[in-house]
Amino acid sequence: MNRKNDSSSRELRSELRGKRRKTNLILNTLIGLVILLIIFVSVKIFSGGNDEKLADQEQQTESSQDEEKVAAEESNASPIDEHQDEKEIESDENSLDESEKNAGSTDDKKEEITIVPANEDDAVVTEGGSNNNVKKTIENPSWAPIGTSQTGEHYAVYDKESTDWAEMLQAMSYATGVDQNNMNVWFLGNNGFNKSVGTITTKDQKQVYRVYIDWIDGQGWKPTKVEELNEVEKKPTKEAENEDS
Structure with a gap:
């Protein structure tokens, strides 16, 4: 009688241990999954933030470089353009002066000389x-x-x-x-x-x-x-x- 009871007790304990192992395995698996999920989310968040920061920094750098380039081009181009404009204005004025001189010369040739009578x-x-x-x-x-x-x-x-x-x-x-x-x-x-x-x-x-x-x-x-x-x-x-x- 005692042997039967001992045997039943061992089987019961064995079943309980088996259930605990399964429960622990499931819990450990879930905990592992949660940890992995946390790690994944954390990595995603931090890496995404860094990417955005890098993108912002790159965009700011490119904008700065573009502005500097435009400023440099304007700085180099402005004096040349102004000088060219001055030359064009001066050339136009010279052309106008020459035209007026030539017109005056032609008029002089056409005009009769005014002679003051002698006494x-x-x-x-x-x-x-x-x-x-x-x-x-x-x-x-x-x-x-x-x-x-x-x-x-x-x-x-x-x-x-x-x-x-x-x-x-x-x-x-x-x-x-x-x-x-x-x-x-x-x-x-x-x-x-x-x-x-x-x-x-x-x-x-x-x-x-x-x-x-x-x-x-x-x-x-x-x-x-x-x-x-x-x-x-x-x-x-x-x-x-x-x-x-």
């Missing part, structure tokens, strides 16, 4: 002159250069289309009082360096003159002497003769 009371008139064909010789200290639109070094030009020719005719008209519209030019030629002599008449040939003119630098042609002739001489006298250009 006839100052004229010195003598009978005769360089040859028998001269009726009288007239010299007037109040004669002045007629002005000129020419610039630079001057050499007399006897081309009828030239500015020099036109200004010489004005000087002879000024000295004699013969209007150019009523003037025939019989001779106009060289009388020495920057000196000229010309023979002119009115169109009806009732007035005949030989006119001597000198070039004054920057001021134009100035009459120096007028001879009133009896008749036309197509060539100058030996006193005034020189090569006709």
